[in-house]
Amino acid sequence: MSYLIENQFVARNGNCNRLTFPILSIKFGISNMAYISQRRVLIKYGRLLYKNGLVAGAQGNLSIRLKDGNILITPAGASKGFLKEENLIVVSLKGKKITGRGEASSELLMHLAVYKHRPEIEACCHAHPPFATAFSAVGRNLPSHILPEVIVVIGEIPLAKYAPPGTSAVPQSIKKLLPNHNAFILQNHGVLTIGRTIEEAYNQMEIVEHYAKIVYIAENIGKLNILNDKEVCRLERLKNSNGRNK
Numbered sequence: 001m002s003y004l005i006e007n008q009f010v011a012r013n014g015n016c017n018r019l020t021f022p023i024l025s026i027k028f029g030i031s032n033m034a035y036i037s038q039r040r041v042l043i044k045y046g047r048l049l050y051k052n053g054l055v056a057g058a059q060g061n062l063s064i065r066l067k068d069g070n071i072l073i074t075p076a077g078a079s080k081g082f083l084k085e086e087n088l089i090v091v092s093l094k095g096k097k098i099t100g101r102g103e104a105s106s107e108l109l110m111h112l113a114v115y116k117h118r119p120e121i122e123a124c125c126h127a128h129p130p131f132a133t134a135f136s137a138v139g140r141n142l143p144s145h146i147l148p149e150v151i152v153v154i155g156e157i158p159l160a161k162y163a164p165p166g167t168s169a170v171p172q173s174i175k176k177l178l179p180n181h182n183a184f185i186l187q188n189h190g191v192l193t194i195g196r197t198i199e200e201a202y203n204q205m206e207i208v209e210h211y212a213k214i215v216y217i218a219e220n221i222g223k224l225n226i227l228n229d230k231e232v233c234r235l236e237r238l239k240n241s242n243g244r245n246k
Ligand SMILES: [Zn+2]
Pocket: 059, 060, 126, 127, 128, 165, 189, 190
């Protein structure tokens, strides 16, 4: 007898040294506990979002595109600091729930739009980091062409028009921006970052917030010094040569 775990069959009495799989599978149902390692990764980055003050309460959501094309996403109404493997939800790319006890995140439609329009993207991270969300609250995007590393790693961070959270207006608000950007300020709401891995999506969230904090401090000290066109072109070429052409 075998269990389907992480796209592989693991022999029940074979050489599997990850003994928690069968125990968890029996407790929560085999199909519900598939993709154990991806669940653990999602929980790890949920904890980081919470620990680093990028979300409060039950705010924010994370998702990963699974190898079978389905999406593993955080549940609605749960603190990202205390997620449990068995509470994560698996949905199809059309949004149909496949496994999980509760409801998928209220921003499921936004995540699905990212995966549909950007086939190379494997993870989404949505949070309400204080400095970047403060820019969103006053309807400002973050200025471009200030810090070289932000230009190379993220590029322009556009402001998506306000859309009521949890509605189909959210994916509509980012649709035009999606093809060319990996980080978005959602007006009067928060931030969305996307990546080829969950680590990349999370790191971009940290960078956006760190950058927003620096811009806020810099603007209180003096006038922002904008890099010249020649240097911006050089940095953008570097970005493209690193494979970060979006
Ligand atoms: Zn939100």
